[in-house]
Amino acid sequence: MNHQQLEKDIEHLEHVISHISAEDRIPLSYWRNRIDSVSGAVRMPAQANRIKRLNAALAALEKRQKA
Template identity: 80%
Template sequence: MNHHQLEKDIEHLEHVISHISAEDRIPLSYWRNRIALVSGAALVPAQASRVKRLDAALSALEGRKKA
């Protein structure tokens, strides 16, 4: 994945994850897979930190869904 596409993907995920809920029509598993794809790319430290925050935010949503 090239640097520009990776940055766009992270920005998109940051936007979406901040606006969805556990009951969203797109399952959280879809977003988990998208984060996993980005996580597997060669990330610079700042991007890795952003992806880690995305993972934590999605984990919180997943926890709310189970509760």
């Protein structure tokens, strides 16, 4: 994955994750798979930090869904 596409994917995930809920039509597992696939292409520390924040935000949603 090239750098520009990776940045676009991370930006998209940041936008979506900040606006979804555990009751959203698209299951959280879909977003977990998207984050996991993008994280495999991360090469820069700043990108890795952004992915960590996305993982934490999604984990909080997943936790609420299970409760």
